[in-house]
């Protein structure tokens with residue numbers, strides 16, 4: 001093999017430096033293929049609408065481009081009614097619950113109700129289905145990029161201070177965020193990306209995230 005050919009073949013083996021923008025797909029299959037072909041993510045959108053597939057792909061591509069982590073599988077699966085989604089940080093998989101995601105308007109209403117009750121942080125973009133995905137993605141960021149790194153110490157300070165006063169904490173982030181340090185992180189990340197004026201905990205967590213990915 002000539003040097004030029006060798007160089008060329010090496011170039012072809014490496015990942016493309018820039019990935020194409022995601023433009024709304026015309027079919028669910030195309031949206032699944034986009035994530036598979038450009039990000040190596042095994043995607044299964046069974047049970048949702050084309051609008052759902054396009055919205056989730058748009059949000060996931062935004063997250064992957066700005067806060068790159070490894071995701072192996074992204075799927076819509078039937079979970080029980082007590083949960084919107086499930087993430088396995090060991091295997092880098094995110095699963096969203098068909099029972100909710102089959103009807104985006106109803107899901108958005110459910111999440112708006114959660115927000116009114118303070119269960120989840122208030123968002124300003126009215127994108128409940130995307131907020132849940134961002135929250136799940138936050139779990140993978142914490143596991144891969146923050147836990148067991150010096151950033152965890154910085155984050156623990158925020159969590160410890162917040163956990164000292166649970167009522168104030170719930171009012172400054174969300175009730176669900178008080179559950180443990182992992183949910184606090186994801187709720188704050190979700191607020192930071194979906195509220196045009198994120199509050200103090202979301203701001204502080206986001207400062208760490210920006211530092212990690214700068």
Ligand SMILES: [Zn+2]
Nearest residue numbers: 135139183186
């Ligand atoms: Zn969570």
